[in-house]
Amino acid sequence: MNNIYTPDIMKVEEIKQETSDIKTFKLIFDDKSKNKEFTFKAGQFCQLGVFGEGEATFCIASSPTRKGYIECSIKEVGKVTRAFHELQVGDTVGFRGPYGNWFPIDTMKKKNIIFVGGGIGLAPLRSLIWNCLDLRKDFKDILILYGARSISDLVYKDELKEWEERKDIQFVKTVDPGGEDKDWDGEIGFVPTILREIKPSPKNAIVVTCGPPIMIKFSVQALDAMGFTPERIVTTLEMRMKCGIGKCGRCNIGNLYVCKDGPVFSYDQLFTLPDEY
Amino acid sequence: MTEKVISREKIQDLLKKLGESYNVFAPVQDEGKVLFMSLENSSRDVVLEFKNALKPPKEVFFPQTDILFTFMKTTDGVRSEDAQRKKSKPNLIFAIRPCDVQALQLFDKVFSGDYQDSLYLERREDSIIISMVCSEPQETCFCTSVGGSPVTAEADIILTDLGDQIFASGLTESGEKILEDRNFKTATREFMDKKKEAHSRAEGSMKEVFNMNKISEIIGKSFEKPFWNDISRRCINCYTCTFLCPTCHCFDITDVKRKGGGERIKTWDSCMSPLFTLHASGHNPRGEEYSRWRQRLFHKFKYLPDNLGLLGCVGCGRCLDTCPTGMDIREILNIVISEDKTKE
Ligand SMILES: Cc1cc2nc3c(=O)[nH]c(=O)nc-3n(C[C@H](O)[C@H](O)[C@H](O)COP(=O)(O)OP(=O)(O)OC[C@H]3O[C@@H](n4cnc5c(N)ncnc54)[C@H](O)[C@@H]3O)c2cc1C
Ligand code: SF4
Ligand code: SF4
Ligand code: FES
Numbered sequence: 001m002n003n004i005y006t007p008d009i010m011k012v013e014e015i016k017q018e019t020s021d022i023k024t025f026k027l028i029f030d031d032k033s034k035n036k037e038f039t040f041k042a043g044q045f046c047q048l049g050v051f052g053e054g055e056a057t058f059c060i061a062s063s064p065t066r067k068g069y070i071e072c073s074i075k076e077v078g079k080v081t082r083a084f085h086e087l088q089v090g091d092t093v094g095f096r097g098p099y100g101n102w103f104p105i106d107t108m109k110k111k112n113i114i115f116v117g118g119g120i121g122l123a124p125l126r127s128l129i130w131n132c133l134d135l136r137k138d139f140k141d142i143l144i145l146y147g148a149r150s151i152s153d154l155v156y157k158d159e160l161k162e163w164e165e166r167k168d169i170q171f172v173k174t175v176d177p178g179g180e181d182k183d184w185d186g187e188i189g190f191v192p193t194i195l196r197e198i199k200p201s202p203k204n205a206i207v208v209t210c211g212p213p214i215m216i217k218f219s220v221q222a223l224d225a226m227g228f229t230p231e232r233i234v235t236t237l238e239m240r241m242k243c244g245i246g247k248c249g250r251c252n253i254g255n256l257y258v259c260k261d262g263p264v265f266s267y268d269q270l271f272t273l274p275d276e277y
Numbered sequence: 278m279t280e281k282v283i284s285r286e287k288i289q290d291l292l293k294k295l296g297e298s299y300n301v302f303a304p305v306q307d308e309g310k311v312l313f314m315s316l317e318n319s320s321r322d323v324v325l326e327f328k329n330a331l332k333p334p335k336e337v338f339f340p341q342t343d344i345l346f347t348f349m350k351t352t353d354g355v356r357s358e359d360a361q362r363k364k365s366k367p368n369l370i371f372a373i374r375p376c377d378v379q380a381l382q383l384f385d386k387v388f389s390g391d392y393q394d395s396l397y398l399e400r401r402e403d404s405i406i407i408s409m410v411c412s413e414p415q416e417t418c419f420c421t422s423v424g425g426s427p428v429t430a431e432a433d434i435i436l437t438d439l440g441d442q443i444f445a446s447g448l449t450e451s452g453e454k455i456l457e458d459r460n461f462k463t464a465t466r467e468f469m470d471k472k473k474e475a476h477s478r479a480e481g482s483m484k485e486v487f488n489m490n491k492i493s494e495i496i497g498k499s500f501e502k503p504f505w506n507d508i509s510r511r512c513i514n515c516y517t518c519t520f521l522c523p524t525c526h527c528f529d530i531t532d533v534k535r536k537g538g539g540e541r542i543k544t545w546d547s548c549m550s551p552l553f554t555l556h557a558s559g560h561n562p563r564g565e566e567y568s569r570w571r572q573r574l575f576h577k578f579k580y581l582p583d584n585l586g587l588l589g590c591v592g593c594g595r596c597l598d599t600c601p602t603g604m605d606i607r608e609i610l611n612i613v614i615s616e617d618k619t620k621e
Pocket of ligand 4: 240241242243244245246247248249250251252257258259260
């Protein structure tokens with residue numbers, strides 16, 4: 001019988017410094033055939049570990065349409081994430097996954113898609129954004145609204161530029177008041193405020209959002225006021241996780257386990273859950 | 278069903294024989310406490326006159342610390358290797374109480390399903406469960422209030438202590454096979470009657486301490502109730518109740534560094550710890566004492582029945598018996614039930 005806790009070995013292929021405390025790691029399976037066959041869906045996560053330091057939970061931030069590697073963006077906050085930040089290209093990490101459910105990409109087809117992201121919350125959205133952009137004709141209008149506390153807190157800066165230049169999507173970037181500098185050409189204001197100003201139409205639209213809880217809370221209120229029904233607002237949740245497969249018992253909200261029944265939830269689901277997340 | 282008897286003094290001989298084919302775990306005295314130990318590592322005498330073991334024998338399949346795998350640094354990175362879980366013989370638990378057997382039903386469900394936990398399942402595979410009827414249930418026992426019984430178990434064999442003789446009922450094929458051992462004699466009418474008597478005495482001594490009827494539903498409605506805060510105030514987060522509970526199965530995964538490598542381990546964890554759910558951001562969905570107590574009760578009486586169809590409490594009484602501040606899950610359930618009634 002297979003040991004479900006044994007990770008696959010991956011090598012760090014590339015490291016990119018996104019902000020002062022966020023790095024993106026491009027990872028490749030040691031096992032060539034695994035590298036070829038590996039598939040996942042946008043929204044799924046993995047348990048990544050540095051041997052000797054432990055495992056932590058990260059969403060797969062690259063798109064399933066880009067094969068042969070995965071990327072995870074990791075913010076340094078504690079023991080394991082610190083160990084990741086000390087890694088060099090060529091170092092070894094352990095991977096378990098992909099785990100959890102995924103964004104409802106099939107029901108999003110032929111619809112207008114609105115992405116609302118904040119800070120490192122763009123990581124899981126990025127997987128879906130590139131997934132949609134790589135299959136651009138399957139979707140109607142695409143709006144990406146992304147904000148961070150300050151310019152230096154924006155992640156994926158090169159990609160933001162790319163999205164800005166694309167004619168087939170609408171891209172809006174913003175920083176919190178005071179987070180701008182004199183060269184800043186984006187919006188200034190909190191994400192929910194800018195969202196209210198853009199006022200996207202709820203008609204045939206699905207919203208996918210991820211970011212700090214406070215941003216999500218006020219964005220959902222704004223969307224509600226604009227007429228977006230809860231089942232058309234989708235988010236991905238974070239809970240402390242260890243096993244990632246519904247056994248270790250810590251990531252539940254009510255009787256749902258975020259690692260197995262989530263991490264992707266729509267708001268009509270979330271409204272039925274106890275307020276314990 | 279095969280029904281036999283074995284005389285008390287033959288038990289040691291039986292266990293010795295069983296030890297040839299199985300790794301036998303049996304109750305032994307350890308500094309005044311009764312614990313289940315592998316007879317391969319212990320020369321102590323097996324005790325049959327015990328109420329229940331301090332620790333449930335869940336450790337046989339779910340050790341307190343379990344090595345998931347080892348790893349070593351190599352010239353081109355790190356290599357991981359499945360830990361050698363040498364299991365030359367299947368495990369056998371002797372004289373496990375019916376409540377603790379019931380708890381294994383829950384473990385079987387948790388550790389199988391769409392992700393099969395090989396560490397648990399390999400130890401459980403071909404294991405033999407020989408249960409022992411509780412002739413004298415304790416003051417703290419309440420198995421019958423949670424759907425259990427002191428005299429029946431999903432075991433291979435169930436034993437009833439009749440004094441000089443021990444009555445043995447073989448409930449499965451493997452159990453009946455063990456009863457073919459020459460230490461067992463065919464049970465006469467007299468012993469069958471004595472066994473029946475013992476069983477009704479045991480059952481008669483059990484009181485219903487709360488009404489289980491609709492317990493999941495009642496608990497389910499209580500999430501927002503204000504009483505949780507008062508109920509849980511005495512708890513000091515020592516985690517005893519969860520570590521000693523036969524159904525508690527939550528665990529942590531951490532790394533141990535050793536020279537040139539190390540190991541990743543799975544260890545018992547507790548929902549009563551604030552660190553259990555603490556996010557790296559400092560946010561904690563169950564940072565408050567009462568929310569952890571509520572989680573413990575909801576998990577046992579609502580979420581597990583909803584998700585796996587089994588209660589997460591078998592009424593063994595260990596948690597109330599050992600809690601340093603006298604928290605009594607029976608009392609708390611009764612508060613939840615009576616608060617539900619006053620509402621209606
Ligand atoms: C589905 C999901 C997806 C995620 N995706 C991402 C992602 O894409 N990128 C990302 O960066 N993060 C992501 N996270 C969050 C990430 O999992 C955590 O930041 C990470 O687990 C932190 O691990 P750590 O070992 O570095 O921190 P830890 O060291 O475990 O904890 C960090 C902090 O927690 C506290 N703490 C922990 N243990 C103790 C203790 N024993 N005593 C006292 N305090 C303690 C301390 O304040 C400590 O600084 C995701 C989480 C989930 C659930
Ligand atoms: S044994 Fe008692 S004090 Fe300790 S965690 Fe459990 S309820 Fe709290
Ligand atoms: S909750 Fe208490 S009484 Fe119930 S099974 Fe666990 S330790 Fe025994
Ligand atoms: S992370 Fe272990 S149960 Fe969800």
